[in-house]
Amino acid sequence: MSERITGTIERINGSLIVGKFEQEAKMGDLVEVGNLKLMGEIVRLREEIAYIQCYESTSGLKPGEPVVDIGTPLVAELGPGIMGQIVDGVQRSEMELWELTGPFISRGANISPLNRKKKWNFEPTVKAGDKVVGGDIIGTVQETEMFVHKILVPPDLEGTIKTLTGGVYTVTDTVGVLETDSGEIDLKMMQTWPVRVGRPIKERLTLSQPLITGQRVIDTFFPCAKGGASAVPGGFGTGKTVILQQIAKWSDADIIVYIGCGERGNEMADVVEQFPEIEDPKSGKKLIERTIIVANVSNMAVSAREASIYMGITIGEYFRDQGYDVALMADSTSRWAEALRDISGRLEEIPAEAGFPAYLADRIAEIYERAGRVEILGSEQNYGSLTLLGAVSPPGGDYSEPVTTTTLRFIGTFWALDSQLAYRRHFPAINWLRSFTRYLEVAARWWSEFDPSWERTRALALRVLEEAAEIEETARIIGEKALPDDQRLVLLVAEMLREGFLVQSAFHEIDRFCSPEKQVALLKIFTDFYNSTRPLIEQGVPIDQIRELDVIREIMRLKEREGEEPIKDARSTMNVQISALAKQYEVNSQ
Amino acid sequence: MTLAPVVYKTTTEIKGPILMVQNIRDVSFDEIVYIQRPNGELVQGSVLDVSREMAMIQCFGGTAGLDLNTKLSFSGDVLRIPVSEDLIGRVFSGSFKPLDGMPQIIGKERRDVNGGVINPAAREVPKEFIQTGMSGIDGMNSLVRGQKLPIFSESGLAHNELAAQIARQATIPGSESDFAIVFGAMGIKNEEAAYFRAEFEKTGALNKSVMILNLADDPSIERIVTPRIAQTVAEYLAFDLGMHVLVILTDMTNYAEALRAISIAREEIPTRKGYPGYLYSDLATIYERAGRIRGRPGSVTLMPILSMPAGDITHPIPDLTGYITEGQIILTRELALRGLYPPMNVLPSLSRLMKDGIGEETTREDHQDVSNQLYMAYAEGTRARGLVRIVGTVGLSERERQWLRFADRFEQEFINQGIYENRTIEQTLALAWDILSDLPEDDLIRVREAYIEKYHPDHKSEA
Numbered sequence A: 001m002s003e004r005i006t007g008t009i010e011r012i013n014g015s016l017i018v019g020k021f022e023q024e025a026k027m028g029d030l031v032e033v034g035n036l037k038l039m040g041e042i043v044r045l046r047e048e049i050a051y052i053q054c055y056e057s058t059s060g061l062k063p064g065e066p067v068v069d070i071g072t073p074l075v076a077e078l079g080p081g082i083m084g085q086i087v088d089g090v091q092r093s094e095m096e097l098w099e100l101t102g103p104f105i106s107r108g109a110n111i112s113p114l115n116r117k118k119k120w121n122f123e124p125t126v127k128a129g130d131k132v133v134g135g136d137i138i139g140t141v142q143e144t145e146m147f148v149h150k151i152l153v154p155p156d157l158e159g160t161i162k163t164l165t166g167g168v169y170t171v172t173d174t175v176g177v178l179e180t181d182s183g184e185i186d187l188k189m190m191q192t193w194p195v196r197v198g199r200p201i202k203e204r205l206t207l208s209q210p211l212i213t214g215q216r217v218i219d220t221f222f223p224c225a226k227g228g229a230s231a232v233p234g235g236f237g238t239g240k241t242v243i244l245q246q247i248a249k250w251s252d253a254d255i256i257v258y259i260g261c262g263e264r265g266n267e268m269a270d271v272v273e274q275f276p277e278i279e280d281p282k283s284g285k286k287l288i289e290r291t292i293i294v295a296n297v298s299n300m301a302v303s304a305r306e307a308s309i310y311m312g313i314t315i316g317e318y319f320r321d322q323g324y325d326v327a328l329m330a331d332s333t334s335r336w337a338e339a340l341r342d343i344s345g346r347l348e349e350i351p352a353e354a355g356f357p358a359y360l361a362d363r364i365a366e367i368y369e370r371a372g373r374v375e376i377l378g379s380e381q382n383y384g385s386l387t388l389l390g391a392v393s394p395p396g397g398d399y400s401e402p403v404t405t406t407t408l409r410f411i412g413t414f415w416a417l418d419s420q421l422a423y424r425r426h427f428p429a430i431n432w433l434r435s436f437t438r439y440l441e442v443a444a445r446w447w448s449e450f451d452p453s454w455e456r457t458r459a460l461a462l463r464v465l466e467e468a469a470e471i472e473e474t475a476r477i478i479g480e481k482a483l484p485d486d487q488r489l490v491l492l493v494a495e496m497l498r499e500g501f502l503v504q505s506a507f508h509e510i511d512r513f514c515s516p517e518k519q520v521a522l523l524k525i526f527t528d529f530y531n532s533t534r535p536l537i538e539q540g541v542p543i544d545q546i547r548e549l550d551v552i553r554e555i556m557r558l559k560e561r562e563g564e565e566p567i568k569d570a571r572s573t574m575n576v577q578i579s580a581l582a583k584q585y586e587v588n589s590q
Numbered sequence B: 001m002t003l004a005p006v007v008y009k010t011t012t013e014i015k016g017p018i019l020m021v022q023n024i025r026d027v028s029f030d031e032i033v034y035i036q037r038p039n040g041e042l043v044q045g046s047v048l049d050v051s052r053e054m055a056m057i058q059c060f061g062g063t064a065g066l067d068l069n070t071k072l073s074f075s076g077d078v079l080r081i082p083v084s085e086d087l088i089g090r091v092f093s094g095s096f097k098p099l100d101g102m103p104q105i106i107g108k109e110r111r112d113v114n115g116g117v118i119n120p121a122a123r124e125v126p127k128e129f130i131q132t133g134m135s136g137i138d139g140m141n142s143l144v145r146g147q148k149l150p151i152f153s154e155s156g157l158a159h160n161e162l163a164a165q166i167a168r169q170a171t172i173p174g175s176e177s178d179f180a181i182v183f184g185a186m187g188i189k190n191e192e193a194a195y196f197r198a199e200f201e202k203t204g205a206l207n208k209s210v211m212i213l214n215l216a217d218d219p220s221i222e223r224i225v226t227p228r229i230a231q232t233v234a235e236y237l238a239f240d241l242g243m244h245v246l247v248i249l250t251d252m253t254n255y256a257e258a259l260r261a262i263s264i265a266r267e268e269i270p271t272r273k274g275y276p277g278y279l280y281s282d283l284a285t286i287y288e289r290a291g292r293i294r295g296r297p298g299s300v301t302l303m304p305i306l307s308m309p310a311g312d313i314t315h316p317i318p319d320l321t322g323y324i325t326e327g328q329i330i331l332t333r334e335l336a337l338r339g340l341y342p343p344m345n346v347l348p349s350l351s352r353l354m355k356d357g358i359g360e361e362t363t364r365e366d367h368q369d370v371s372n373q374l375y376m377a378y379a380e381g382t383r384a385r386g387l388v389r390i391v392g393t394v395g396l397s398e399r400e401r402q403w404l405r406f407a408d409r410f411e412q413e414f415i416n417q418g419i420y421e422n423r424t425i426e427q428t429l430a431l432a433w434d435i436l437s438d439l440p441e442d443d444l445i446r447v448r449e450a451y452i453e454k455y456h457p458d459h460k461s462e463a
């Protein structure tokens, strides 16, 4: 077993503790700090001197108090009981903390991440004599009504099942015995994994499916892929949290890991209150049954904030290894980076840009590298994916700062939020000129099944929006009135697209989620409107006549109407009105 | 306050607000230190960094006049204040010395001014709409109990008037409850503090308030503890006594400057404009103490005021504040120059908790849509106003002119109001509809059709 090494505190500088150990301690090991036994982690070692980042407030600690290296790094406990949990950055259940210490978190509370008393019904799926390798499923637990927890052979084990018995167990009970080359090993439902190390896989695969979120500007214009990585940067109040929460609520991932990393307590309370109420659109069951929340809010110790991202990712990987599609939201990665900077500063490391350590880029890369669609471990061929979505909070809303620019290098989708859009309450405030996706091909393959012309329709809509932006530049100088009618038509259609397609309220009972079928039909009516009015303009029908068409109002309201039926009706009305106008001016409609 | 038995005279360096003391024993991190000034007066400091031999101390009372023979002693504890019901109606200095001639509070309990962290799982989501009587706030940036909503302002603008008006008028429609005001001043002028005092007095709120005052001529480093004391008092009143507390902290910019002074003296690596990298986390330890707790009756609603240096909203202090608080109310010089009160620029203003506090059950079903529509129309109006500067009114399309007229009316009639004018939410919404009805109905795209049918003045008169 791991050996405990003891020592004493030499110095306390905020969250950084300098300890002197009797023998050499180990880098990355967890440490009990002081008489209160606060939790910390060794982040630098120089002979018997260890630098420890403490996960809790160090107020009141004294030099001379004990430190104990407990011989293991920070691990995640993985097994039944994890689903629906709300934990802090080092996986302590906040519900249990509340019961134990009241509404204010007190220090040094020692609680095990997974409940040790609760019993689960374990149903074996293999039997004595079966050969198994790491990642194989040995049994299942119906953890919530909708979620089947698959109990896996830990990644590093391999052998023959000697015994395995179904029944009701706690996570630490022995459910069976595995015979390995190096002896017999008890099989339990719980396994642990060090959070800073990615869980092993067989192979990384190319991405094949978009993550459908029900948010039009994302799915249609800047889709993310299952196993991909997205960043959503934006100044304060531009809508990062709402976007991530929308995806947590409505996306077609199987499992959600939501990390509140250095953000607001009230936002986490909101999630805790809402998720047990809202139904998952896929299964009809409550969202909380497929969600894990890591809540390390802004006034908790910064070092635990730094750890919280790794904790969340490790939990996400564990579900990926069960063959699920997992989506993980981290709000905000900038707060994580600042925690890194804080610790680095206290270690007196030489800073690079904006005070961040030179290894910032490596750390960001390491995080996003853990996203992916993979062939998971096990004797059979199975797949799982982990999608990472990170909010970025650039100081002053300036995207040229290190965390934003570095993140850009490692992600596939960039949803650039724009405070000008937010000011006019155009939400989601995703700027369609500055955002991009590298997953268009993946998405196009999927969307073409709904509509073979999807790529063309999307491209046209995007072109209208882009052209409108250029025309607006001119309009700013000469006034819209002075523009030629064909340009004013582009402005009109762009405005229709903005209000009728891009704007999507997260709080509208129908519009908060838009099915792929509806997205396709809706987008098309805008491009068709454009395609059938342009010839009229070219033949001299004045733009004001087109603006007057009643159907415009109806088209812009279609998003608020249930289903696709109203879109069909609007389409016929549109055709009738445009033909009538053509007739009136004696020009050809298509 | 007296020196403890063990007195040190081992200061080796004084640098700005910081003292380095050697040959110390048994000193803890964050411990309070008493430092004797040459005139015998004791001032407080606290331990920022401690090793076996050496402690770094920040001196709240300022280091001017101190020398290396200065006497100091360690208190054996972190900074605590006594709490009891007797706090209500009292006035204290920025480090909690009574300023009203009455004796120090004798509390059953002494609370750590750094407070604890409210467990996110134990938080109650703030939902109770507070009517402030100001249309720009109630109609478009509603405040709820337990929210933290700062005012971003500039020197010379009417932020004090606005904060005082909110404190005076704030009510929960249809309920009477036990309220209190905690007022924390950091480096504001004497006359500003006097203004608040007079305003509270007018409405009888003074004997429901606790004032913690560090004024412009008080030691600047003391400002580090002032907001923490204020929040400790507020937490006690709210979560122990069950009161609904409104905390006004002004001016947070002076607080942040004190923090910067310490950081510079410590030679920490600055990030933007010399502010330390931990400014965000540090501000969070003050702001995040607002809120509600499940199963407890009271609430802490926080309204920090801060001046944006040079009116720059991207300056680190407003920027990081905005990233922590649940929205912001922004005052601008441009609107003030046009004679508007409050000079509130609603476009960049925001209340994130509005959606939970309004609607059918609390205000009215159309409230959110009306607000969204006002935002959109006003944004169009200001855009049109920008165009006028270049192409003149003649260059505008009829539609743009409509937006422009809307923006003018909106500013003059909706945002603009009297310092003693108190509008109910019904009045605010009626006014909004009246102004919106100048626009063609088809342009009211952000309002659900059913609400247009029900609340649009044209339809109402039909019915």
Ligand SMILES: Nc1ncnc2c1ncn2[C@@H]1O[C@H](COP(=O)(O)OP(=O)(O)OP(=O)(O)O)[C@@H](O)[C@H]1O
Binding pocket: A234, A235, A236, A237, A238, A239, A240, A241, A242, A243, A263, A393, A427, A428, A429, A504, A505, A506, A507, B322, B323, B324, B350, B351, B352, B353, B355
């Ligand atoms: N899709 C949306 N529909 C309706 N309202 C929205 C939407 N997105 C954002 N908002 C509005 O904008 C506000 C701010 O959004 P949000 O809290 O997500 O910002 P943020 O970018 O996370 O800010 P911060 O960086 O300060 O956390 C919300 O409270 C809500 O009022």
Ligand SMILES: [Mg+2]
Binding pocket: A240, A241, A242, A263, A331
């Ligand atoms: Mg946010």
